[in-house]
Amino acid sequence: MSVLTGSVLTVDALRIDAGAIPLVRDVSFAIGPGERVGLIGESGSGKSLTALSLLGLLPEGVRASGSARLDGVPGDLVGADERELSKVRGKRVSMVFQEPMTALNPVMRVGDQVAEVMLLHRTQPSRARALAAAVDLLDRVRLPEPKATARAYPHQLSGGQRQRVMLAIALANDPALLICDEPTTALDVTVQAQMLELIVELTAERDSALLFITHDLAVVATVCERVLVMYGGRVVESGDVYEVFTAPRHPYTDGLLAASDLSAVDERGRLRTIPGVVPGGGEFPDGCVFRNRCPRATDQCVQTPGWTGTPERGFACWHPVGGGQ
Numbered sequence: 001m002s003v004l005t006g007s008v009l010t011v012d013a014l015r016i017d018a019g020a021i022p023l024v025r026d027v028s029f030a031i032g033p034g035e036r037v038g039l040i041g042e043s044g045s046g047k048s049l050t051a052l053s054l055l056g057l058l059p060e061g062v063r064a065s066g067s068a069r070l071d072g073v074p075g076d077l078v079g080a081d082e083r084e085l086s087k088v089r090g091k092r093v094s095m096v097f098q099e100p101m102t103a104l105n106p107v108m109r110v111g112d113q114v115a116e117v118m119l120l121h122r123t124q125p126s127r128a129r130a131l132a133a134a135v136d137l138l139d140r141v142r143l144p145e146p147k148a149t150a151r152a153y154p155h156q157l158s159g160g161q162r163q164r165v166m167l168a169i170a171l172a173n174d175p176a177l178l179i180c181d182e183p184t185t186a187l188d189v190t191v192q193a194q195m196l197e198l199i200v201e202l203t204a205e206r207d208s209a210l211l212f213i214t215h216d217l218a219v220v221a222t223v224c225e226r227v228l229v230m231y232g233g234r235v236v237e238s239g240d241v242y243e244v245f246t247a248p249r250h251p252y253t254d255g256l257l258a259a260s261d262l263s264a265v266d267e268r269g270r271l272r273t274i275p276g277v278v279p280g281g282g283e284f285p286d287g288c289v290f291r292n293r294c295p296r297a298t299d300q301c302v303q304t305p306g307w308t309g310t311p312e313r314g315f316a317c318w319h320p321v322g323g324g325q
C-alpha cells in the first residue's frame, strides 16, 4: 500500500467484480494535493472501472470493495450510498468523459448546466449569481462570446467546445480531484493540445489533483508528474513519469512503450517519450507558443516560459519540440 500523508485521494486494496468475475484486483495508490497522475494500460485493463468506482458510477452488476478515501469526505467512497455520493460528485470529485454529448443534457442551455452544478451544491446563493459565475467559467475555458455561448444548446457547439463546457462543469465547484477519462481522444490534434493546456492550467489554479486516463503516452508525458500502469486489472508499475518512461521496470510497461513508438530517440538523442524534457537544463522548443504561461511556475523553477519543472527534476514542456502552432 502506498499512502502519502496529506493525500487528496487514498485508494487501498480496491477490487472490482462482476458477479464471480474479477475485473480489478488489489489496486492501491494515493494522489497528493494538486498532483497530476496518469493512469495508462491496454484496453480492458480496468482503468475506467477504477475511476468510476471512485464516483459510485459502476455499471449495474459490477461491485467494488476495498477502500477509497477522499480528503474532506468523512466516509469511504467505496460502499457509500447514493445520498452520500451525490454530495461528493461534482463538488469534491468531478469527471470529464471522452464523449461530452452523452454527459451533457441535450435540451438544456449550456450556461444553465454549468450553473446547475453550483446550485445543486449550494456554492452560489442564487440562480442569478450561479449564471453569472457560469458565464465567467465559460470565459475561463476560453469559449468565444461566453454570454452568447451560455445560451446555446449542446448541439450548437463543436466537439471541442462541448468538451470545454464539460470542463467548466467539472471545475465549477473547485473539486479536490478531477478525473479525466480520455477527454481528448475524440478531438483533433490542435484542439487536443488546447484542451490539455486548459486542464493543466485550470487544475493548477485551483490546486485540484488530476487523475488522467489515456492510451496516449505522449499525453501522460506532457500532462502528468506521476504515472500508474495497469495490466490485467492490477497496477503493475507506478512512479515518476520520467523515470517510468525512461527506465520501465515491468515488462508490460516496456512493451507498452515499444508499441507506442515513443521509445525512439530523436535526432539529438533525446527520448521522444517526454517531448522536450531536458533534465537539469533548459532549452526552448522553437516556436513554442506557451511562453510565460507555465501555471505551476514557482520560485524554485528556473523561469523558462512554457516549461514546468524544477532544476533538479528537469523540465517538461507540454508541447512537442518545435510544436508551437
Ligand SMILES: Nc1ncnc2c1ncn2[C@@H]1O[C@H](COP(=O)(O)OP(=O)(O)OP(=O)(O)O)[C@@H](O)[C@H]1O
Binding pocket: 018, 023, 041, 042, 043, 044, 045, 046, 047, 048, 049, 050, 059, 060, 061, 062
Ligand atoms: N458491466 C460490465 N460487466 C462485466 N464486465 C465489465 C463491465 N464493464 C466492464 N467490464 C470489463 O471490465 C474490464 C475492465 O474494463 P474497463 O472499462 O475498466 O477497461 P479500460 O482499461 O478502461 O479499457 P478502455 O481503455 O478500453 O476504456 C474489461 O475486461 C471489461 O470488459
